[in-house]
Amino acid sequence: MIELTNLIKEFGDLTAVDDISLTVNKGEFFAVLGPNAAGKTTTIKMLVGLISPTSGTAKVCGYDVQSDPIEVRKRLAYVPDFPFLYDKLTPWEFLRFTGQLFHMTEEEIQERTRALIPRFSLEPYLKKSIESLSHGTRQRIAIVSALMHNPDVFVLDEPMVGLDPHHQFILKEVLKERSQTGMTVFLSTHQLSVAEEIADRIGIVHMGKMVAVGTKEELHNLGGTNNAALEETFLALTREESDVVTQRQLQQG
Numbered sequence: 001m002i003e004l005t006n007l008i009k010e011f012g013d014l015t016a017v018d019d020i021s022l023t024v025n026k027g028e029f030f031a032v033l034g035p036n037a038a039g040k041t042t043t044i045k046m047l048v049g050l051i052s053p054t055s056g057t058a059k060v061c062g063y064d065v066q067s068d069p070i071e072v073r074k075r076l077a078y079v080p081d082f083p084f085l086y087d088k089l090t091p092w093e094f095l096r097f098t099g100q101l102f103h104m105t106e107e108e109i110q111e112r113t114r115a116l117i118p119r120f121s122l123e124p125y126l127k128k129s130i131e132s133l134s135h136g137t138r139q140r141i142a143i144v145s146a147l148m149h150n151p152d153v154f155v156l157d158e159p160m161v162g163l164d165p166h167h168q169f170i171l172k173e174v175l176k177e178r179s180q181t182g183m184t185v186f187l188s189t190h191q192l193s194v195a196e197e198i199a200d201r202i203g204i205v206h207m208g209k210m211v212a213v214g215t216k217e218e219l220h221n222l223g224g225t226n227n228a229a230l231e232e233t234f235l236a237l238t239r240e241e242s243d244v245v246t247q248r249q250l251q252q253g
Contacts, residue, residue, distance in 0.1 A: 001026045001153050001184040002047065007056035009042050016042040018208035019056070024186060024201075026152075029179040031195035032188045033234055034205035040188045043205065044157050047186070048078040060153050074102075077151035081158035083142035087131035091122060091141045094130060095148065102149040112148040119170060120144055135162040143171060153184045160191055172198050196230040206238045 002024040009017040017039045024030045034040045045051045047058050049065045049072060057064055063071040086094055099109035117123060120140040125133055130141065139162045146154065154175070160168050176198050179185045189195060195202050196216055204212045204219070212222050219233050 001028075001061055002030075002186060003057075003059040004043070004047070005057045005059075007043065007046060007058060008054045009039075009046060009051070010054045015208050017046070017053075020205070020208075020210045021056075022203065022210060022213065024184055026184055027179055027182045029176065029185045029198060029200045030187070030203065031199035031201075032186070032203045032205055033190075033192060033195055034188075035238060038205045039208040040205050041157055044078075044155055044186075044188055048076060048155055049073070075152040076155065077146035077149070077153070078155045079139075079142045079146050079157070079159055081161045082135075083139065085130050085138055085141060087129065089130055090127050091130060091133075092126040094141060095145055098145040099148060104149060109148065112150070113144065116144045116147060119174070120167060136164060136167065139163055140167060147174070147178070151183065153186065154178070155186045157188045158190065159187065160189060160194065168194075192230045192234055202230075204234060204237050212237050 002022070004020055004022045007017055007020045008015065020039075020043060032040050032043070042051070046053050047060070047065065049069050052066060057066070059065065060072045061075045063075070065072050086097070089097065095113055096106075096109055099112070104112070117126070120143065122137070122140060122144065125137055125141075130138060133141075139159070143159065156175075159171060163171060172194065175185050175187070179200075187194075187199070199216075201213060201215055202219060203210055212219055214222065216230060219230070219237070222233075222237060
């Protein structure tokens with residue numbers, strides 16, 4: 001459902017994403033981990049069509065993000081860490097507007113949001129102006145609006161930011177349920193516990209490269225940490241890559 005092939009993004013002399021290739025299958029829950037400035041968000045922005053790659057391709061459901069953007073957007077939902085919402089609308093107006101963008105009927109909008117709205121505790125806010133709501137509430141509105149058209153692929157960049165523990169639990173529960181019924185989830189997070197708890201596979205991005213991909217057990221083996229916590233594996237893998245780069249720089253110098 002997601003295919004990244006030799007994906008590169010350069011900003012002047014900086015290579016933010018350095019030749020990433022990855023396939024995420026239908027119904028798979030894939031989590032991406034990495035230090036700050038590792039290239040996670042840049043990769044996601046190329047995947048959802050917000051920026052163009054310097055070279056390489058990104059495909060969603062077989063459609064090229066650059067050459068078939070409309071077909072991709074029909075099948076994909078995206079929630080960034082700080083989602084953009086129309087502040088002058090109420091949450092219900094925004095949900096209806098989103099549904100209409102996807103050519104949903106009023107009946108479909110009502111039906112699809114009937115379970116999501118109470119699950120994310122949005123009933124008290126439906127008639128309030130979005131600009132008056134907290135970041136966490138706005139995040140929940142964005143998540144519901146993304147899920148309501150039943151996307152084939154759901155891409156989330158740090159979705160737990162601003163969510164309280166209860167709604168973090170709800171989001172994890174909903175994402176796992178949806179992936180089990182066929183939705184592909186691509187999630188970037190700094191919370192290693194989230195990836196460890198619910199992801200089918202995990203990718204670790206460091207210095208623009210995908211340095212490791214696998215299940216928790218496979219990553220433990222790669223990092224030489226056996227059955228240690230994912231945090232230790234993550235630190236071992238990113239430290240190793242940093243050491244290799246440093247050695248190369250010293251040799252070149």
